[in-house]
Amino acid sequence: MQKKVSQGMVDEWIEHVSAFTQLGKVADYIPALEKQDRENIAIGVYHLDGECVGAGKVENTFTIQSISKVLALALALMDQGEDYVFARVGKEPSGDPFHSIAKLETTNPSKPLNPMINAGALAVTNMIEGTTPDEKVGRLLAFVHELANDHSIQYDQEIANSEYETAYLNRSLAFFMKQHHVIEGSIEELLDTYTKQCAIEVNIKQLARIGAVFANEGKDIESGRQIIPRQLARICKTFMVTCGMYDASGSFAIRVGIPAKSGVSGAVMGSVKDFGGIAVFGPALDEKGNSVVGMQLLEMLSSRLELSIF
Numbered sequence: 001m002q003k004k005v006s007q008g009m010v011d012e013w014i015e016h017v018s019a020f021t022q023l024g025k026v027a028d029y030i031p032a033l034e035k036q037d038r039e040n041i042a043i044g045v046y047h048l049d050g051e052c053v054g055a056g057k058v059e060n061t062f063t064i065q066s067i068s069k070v071l072a073l074a075l076a077l078m079d080q081g082e083d084y085v086f087a088r089v090g091k092e093p094s095g096d097p098f099h100s101i102a103k104l105e106t107t108n109p110s111k112p113l114n115p116m117i118n119a120g121a122l123a124v125t126n127m128i129e130g131t132t133p134d135e136k137v138g139r140l141l142a143f144v145h146e147l148a149n150d151h152s153i154q155y156d157q158e159i160a161n162s163e164y165e166t167a168y169l170n171r172s173l174a175f176f177m178k179q180h181h182v183i184e185g186s187i188e189e190l191l192d193t194y195t196k197q198c199a200i201e202v203n204i205k206q207l208a209r210i211g212a213v214f215a216n217e218g219k220d221i222e223s224g225r226q227i228i229p230r231q232l233a234r235i236c237k238t239f240m241v242t243c244g245m246y247d248a249s250g251s252f253a254i255r256v257g258i259p260a261k262s263g264v265s266g267a268v269m270g271s272v273k274d275f276g277g278i279a280v281f282g283p284a285l286d287e288k289g290n291s292v293v294g295m296q297l298l299e300m301l302s303s304r305l306e307l308s309i310f
């Protein structure tokens with residue numbers, strides 16, 4: 001029997017976690033993110049039969065931040081193929097914080113350990129086809145439009161600018177990788193593309209629908225069209241399991257046990273085979289950079305419906 005989340009369940013879970021919105025810290029290293037309201041919490045679930053439930057601030061929009069790393073990876077893999085991409089980015093968890101530069105120097109030959117840490121994500125974005133940042137971002141947005149089945153999705157210019165102006169660490173990672181021939185071309189254009197990619201703005205149901213396409217082996221959940229080749233969707237979900245929650249991926253696998261990717265905005269996208277796409281949002285983060293309320297919501301959902309893949 002197909003597992004289903006009811007409206008009553010999501011209402012109950014949001015009610016429960018609303019007592020915890022004061023825990024954790026809203027990200028402030030991207031100045032524009034600091035303005036996010038910690039009370040803005042939401043959950044959305046998109047079942048593979050197209051039925052969708054949501055609770056909390058379902059109309060609120062937020063930026064996807066690091067969740068974009070999964071989408072950029074899928075697009076770069078479709079553009080360049082597995083061999084090209086994985087000659088430049090590794091497949092192993094780093095065990096380090098997402099913005100760490102440490103292993104770039106100690107790994108030989110120097111290449112980022114995986115596409116979910118910032119170094120790896122910058123290298124992946126560099127591989128997206130297109131001659132200008134606008135063209136690359138345009139292709140990424142067109143891809144997101146297909147995944148969400150919604151052509152209105154854009155990026156938030158203020159948040160993109162705010163990150164672009166303060167992305168000193170990401171610039172350092174990019175310069176280091178350019179020296180080692182992992183990336184090529186203009187660093188400023190790469191940062192322009194990457195910060196716009198991270199600032200793509202969605203609501204909770206749009207994000208859940210994107211997760212559902214990955215859950216559905218890359219096929220659109222309504223039309224059945226193969227948007228992402230099955231093997232590439234599988235690679236993306238595997239990275240979500242091994243590296244999606246950064247250096248908390250191991251404990252998350254035990255606590256929740258679903259392929260998921262978090263972002264510093266406080267959003268998390270999950271994809272569960274034969275079930276659907278999940279999105280949770282809560283701007284206050286724990287010390288690893290994952291949403292406090294989002295983790296609680298995913299834990300309740302996973303245990304109540306027995307969704308752990310392990």
Ligand code: DON
Pocket residue numbers: 064065066067098099118163170198246262263264265288289290
């Ligand atoms: O590159 C950055 O630092 C942000 N645009 C994204 C980082 C992020 O979302 C990490 N998430 N936990």
